[in-house]
Amino acid sequence: MPGSAQVLPKMYRTRMSTYWWLGRWPYLKFILRELSSVFVAWFVIMTLLQIDALRRGPADYMEFQEWLRNPVVIALNIISFFFVIFHAVTWFNLAPKAMAIRAGGKRVPAVLIAGPNYIAWVAISAAVAWLLLRG
Amino acid sequence: MSKRSNEPFLWLLFSAGGVVAAMLIPIQLFLFGLAFPLGWLDGPGYQSLLELVRHPLTRLYLFALCTLSLFHFAHRFRYTLYDGLQIKHLNELINTFCYGGAILGTAVTAYLLWIIP
Amino acid sequence: MADTITLEVTRYHPGRDKEPGLQTYGVPLRKEWVILDALNYVKDRLDGSLTFRWSCRMGVCGSCGMMVNGEPKLTCATFLSDYAPGPVRVEPMKNFPILRDLVVDPSDFLVKLTKSKPWLIRKEERPLAEGEYLQTPEQLDTYKQFSMCINCMLCYAACPVYGLDPLFSGPAAIALAQRYNMDSRDQGADERMDILSQHDGIWGCTFVGDCTEVCPKNVDPAGAIQQYKLTATREWVKSFLMPWQGK
Numbered sequence: 001m002p003g004s005a006q007v008l009p010k011m012y013r014t015r016m017s018t019y020w021w022l023g024r025w026p027y028l029k030f031i032l033r034e035l036s037s038v039f040v041a042w043f044v045i046m047t048l049l050q051i052d053a054l055r056r057g058p059a060d061y062m063e064f065q066e067w068l069r070n071p072v073v074i075a076l077n078i079i080s081f082f083f084v085i086f087h088a089v090t091w092f093n094l095a096p097k098a099m100a101i102r103a104g105g106k107r108v109p110a111v112l113i114a115g116p117n118y119i120a121w122v123a124i125s126a127a128v129a130w131l132l133l134r135g
Numbered sequence: 136m137s138k139r140s141n142e143p144f145l146w147l148l149f150s151a152g153g154v155v156a157a158m159l160i161p162i163q164l165f166l167f168g169l170a171f172p173l174g175w176l177d178g179p180g181y182q183s184l185l186e187l188v189r190h191p192l193t194r195l196y197l198f199a200l201c202t203l204s205l206f207h208f209a210h211r212f213r214y215t216l217y218d219g220l221q222i223k224h225l226n227e228l229i230n231t232f233c234y235g236g237a238i239l240g241t242a243v244t245a246y247l248l249w250i251i252p
Numbered sequence: 253m254a255d256t257i258t259l260e261v262t263r264y265h266p267g268r269d270k271e272p273g274l275q276t277y278g279v280p281l282r283k284e285w286v287i288l289d290a291l292n293y294v295k296d297r298l299d300g301s302l303t304f305r306w307s308c309r310m311g312v313c314g315s316c317g318m319m320v321n322g323e324p325k326l327t328c329a330t331f332l333s334d335y336a337p338g339p340v341r342v343e344p345m346k347n348f349p350i351l352r353d354l355v356v357d358p359s360d361f362l363v364k365l366t367k368s369k370p371w372l373i374r375k376e377e378r379p380l381a382e383g384e385y386l387q388t389p390e391q392l393d394t395y396k397q398f399s400m401c402i403n404c405m406l407c408y409a410a411c412p413v414y415g416l417d418p419l420f421s422g423p424a425a426i427a428l429a430q431r432y433n434m435d436s437r438d439q440g441a442d443e444r445m446d447i448l449s450q451h452d453g454i455w456g457c458t459f460v461g462d463c464t465e466v467c468p469k470n471v472d473p474a475g476a477i478q479q480y481k482l483t484a485t486r487e488w489v490k491s492f493l494m495p496w497q498g499k
């Protein structure tokens with residue numbers, strides 16, 4: 001197919017700015033959603049450090065608990081908490097888009113896919129909390 | 136099918152990690168990162184936590200949580216670097232950093248969970 | 253309501269201008285006018301050299317897509333009064349080369365559209381005498397949403413991945429591939445998968461989701477791409493677990 005490039009060589013080509021994701025709210029939301037992965041990685045690192053402290057013995061574990069009380073770590077964890085919540089909510093809300101489940105000749109509505117995700121989220125969170133808080 | 140790529144495999148790990156991270160990380164981050172250190176709630180003591188982590192099922196749980204979350208991170212962060220900073224030409228370096236990091240993290244996780252007394 | 257509104261319109265004359273610039277026009281602000289009416293007012297009354305594409309004025313032909321205040325819109329379906337008191341900025345669709353003023357070059361999209369084979373593929377055609385390929389309303393419903401695409405390319409203008417990587421197949425081309433994949437009369441899913449499971453195909457998408465937001469026909473290309481990824485992954489797992497079933 002002869003593109004118009006051959007006929008009209010003077011087309012103006014735009015280039016995307018490096019800061020394109022600041023330009024529109026949906027783009028900013030997207031980049032924040034993607035950046036939540038960094039905080040997921042941070043959580044894993046913290047968990048691994050905790051397991052390491054745990055296996056070294058009570059003294060190391062105490063020291064690690066002390067480190068967790070450091071204001072910088074607390075601040076980082078507050079930010080991380082909001083990002084992982086953002087990840088969870090966007091993940092559950094987007095899941096129905098990727099899953100075209102059909103029943104009775106119709107596509108299952110999005111709420112019926114996202115809903116069980118949220119219910120499972122609450123149930124699992126409660127189970128984890130119970131396991132850690134039962135004393 | 137011609138020219139099989141490994142993208143489906145990476146996407147599978149990304150998705151599995153996304154589900155695991157969404158379901159499990161918020162509550163654990165809240166408890167261990169905020170509620171226990173700030174004294175809002177009383178966390179488990181050293182002995183009971185060690186007992187819990189020692190259990191084979193907990194080890195399996197922690198292994199799945201950590202490794203899948205890391206591969207989720209690797210995949211997402213790779214594309215964030217591609218798109219957000221327009222540095223796709225550093226492809227190899229980014230892939231090595233992201234997936235290499237996830238593989239390294241998997242090895243560390245396995246090692247730590249293995250040597251718990 | 254003020255009786256006029258200011259339009260800021262991109263002007264670009266190939267060969268004369270080095271780069272596009274904005275020109276402002278005052279146009280009547282009428283309640284029943286869409287952006288396209290305002291552009292036609294400029295062309296008819298103020299400046300006959302303003303160049304833009306349009307045809308049906310009723311959201312069917314898909315040729316009047318432009319950026320209105322930075323958002324991809326069909327200008328025939330976007331009311332001027334929603335932007336009062338103005339000014340309203342009208343620019344050519346993002347991510348495409350500009351030919352002149354508000355007109356972009358769609359060649360790249362057309363090449364990609366052809367690549368995803370958006371037509372019925374049969375392994376062997378049935379003789380005419382055997383009649384039509386029948387389809388139930390349920391079967392129609394599985395792909396109907398994706399078939400509403402009018403090739404207006406707004407989704408390409410919204411897609412940052414396409415803007416960053418011109419090799420990416422893009423939303424509409426993949427959604428239309430999916431439209432035929434899900435058609436009970438079609439047998440071309442494998443052929444399309446070979447093309448679209450490449451890195452430039454479905455895997456380039458990072459699910460920004462803006463294509464779906466801007467689509468004037470509710471096609472949901474973002475959903476189509478994620479569903480395609482799911483299918484491709486399922487196929488991959490199948491061929492991994494049961495390599496002897498390979499094609």
